Amino acid sequence: MNPDLTPHLFGMTPEDLLAHAQKAGVRLDIGEARRTMARVLSYKPDEHPNVRRPLRKTLFGELAQSTTRAELEVVERVTDDNDGFVKYLFRSPDGSLTEAVRIPLHKPGHFTVCLSSQVGCAMGCVFCATGRLGLTRNLKAWEMVAAFKRVRDEAPGRVSGAVFMGQGEPFHNYDEVIQAGRVLSNPCGGRISADMITISTVGLVPQIRRYAREGHRHRLIVSLTSAIPDKRRALLPVAGRFSMEEVSEAIREYAAVAKGRMTIAWVVMAGVNTGQDEVDALRDLLGDLKLRVNLIDVNDAREDGFKRATPTELKDFLNRLSVLNVPLVRRYSGGREKHAACGMLAAHQLAKDATELDGE
Template sequence: MSVAAPPEAPAAPNLRALLPDELATWLGAHGVACTLAEARSVLSRELACRPDERPKRETVKKAVRDAVRELVDHRRLTVVERVEDPADGFVKYLLRSPDGALSEAVRIPLEKPDTFTVCLSSQVGCAMACDFCATGRLGLQRNLAAWEMFDAFQIVRDEAPGRVTGAVFMGQGEPLHNYDEVLRAARVLSDPSGGRIKAEAITISTVGLVPAIRRFAGEGHRYRLIVSLTSAIEARRATLMPVTRKYGLDELAAAIREVARTTGGRVTVAWVVIAGVNTGDDEVEALRALLGDVPLRVNLIDVNDARPDGYRRADEVEMARFRDALSTLGVPIVRRYSGGQARHAACGMLAARHFESSTTVS
């Protein structure tokens, strides 16, 4: 699979992709003495605080502030549009990068009042071509750089009328297809001088890129991984998610076992529920055969892509029947609300709500 690189990076690193030690090292390499405390202070002021919360008094010496201004890239995204869905409070942001690329982020209200999570895109377009997904039909234009992902978070956070407590990489793109930049963004998001989000409140989704899942498992991250399974039947999944032709279900199941082993906890699998397609008893039995020995949690997400001739959401009767059948597996089943049905149609996996206070429905 070819990976489109971000547009040629300027020589200077972007401020929004730097950790304090990296900033201090970068400035030191350019002959500017900067202590770790000073680097932390610079980054905290710019990244960790909303503009109205920034301390009035400047504590970092002028030489360092001047060097940061001159030696570090400060480019940011611009907001093209923000659209709130009055039905559910989701706010979708359309953002423009300096090269003109457009990407999306979504502010998602959580069940706890005045708290939000941010759904981030990892790529412009997507190469995975999932059959139920509008983004998949665009193809991949390019990877987003870590700073673009962090900046999307920062823009959304700074406008939120409350606290942003999490981030989910479930917007456009396949996060593990842009592994290094997504993991860098997650590190800056969870740094006390960056996004100040708990590592466990950062969720990274994947359609099942097996080598990247193995790498993730081996690196021992505290971020949460969600594998979008959607079907446990090889031929059906290959139609819905062509990635299956490259990494078959047995290989994927082995990688999921590895995640379970290294994290010692349940592995979350997402199931994009499509009426009449992947809600039958055959799926439940296939899932039992494939992963019945693995501690799982199953997230049910309504397909979020209304094509006139295409896939439909399951009605409540079909959903309840499927949930009951799944409950025989003895694993927690969580129905995720997939927001913005009316105005935010995009990725079939986009932005499931209730990441922190979910409702177990069986």
């Protein structure tokens, strides 16, 4: 059996397991499939003592021969005492490194998990450490679920959500991310509500339109970062593939089916995208929509990299944006003090590996 091709239980819903069992000639009904998945993805498998003995035999016997439950290895776990973020660096069976972050929510004892969708990223956003790594490969749904499970199982409270905002562009790995969302939101899987899962995209137009057509319940965020075409192309090279008008039309298609507010993310960079020209361009582009704008401080570890806006610059930007009359939410990308902001752990580990190799 080729381990790369072996179906992984973490990537399956009960219905997927049932279909797999039928193909593999294992007798299973949907109730047993549900109980099996609830046990496989349970926080504490012993919470499911009602798994009958014959099912245990199926689970650990016949199905074990045609599926795998391999876990990710935790390479590093970094806690930032200042903000409570816990960043995980995982190693997949093929050696690939990815990250996930446990993020404390305002409500004490509640957390969400930021998940990666790819090893590296092909989008090449100029302010992003992951973008500089380039793309190695897409993550499988099971790897995203395994990362979620590990972070959730170690959380000192309730994990009630997941955001695909880690390494990678989720819509560049559309099918596996949607499958991970199915498993995470299944009552016998990750057991989080579908609308507590958020997918963030840099604006891949065909996928936004497909997502709107398919009517998924997960929240969608489009990271705009600039509404001025030339500047956006310079910051997010992928913007060269789709015009501002195409992005705007795709956002409108999604907003029409999602009905609630459309969230736009804005990575704030000092002296780059905080001016009146940006506010005017954003108003012309999407000012007629019900919007929410998430402002995210840039995290660029390079000496000569992009800088965070000063408090004064940020305040001025917020004042300018207030004419749009939309909720403005400052999103915090934690772990910066420990080299653990987005993309930084994997970049550090790769640098460490390279140094070790050089030293051999």
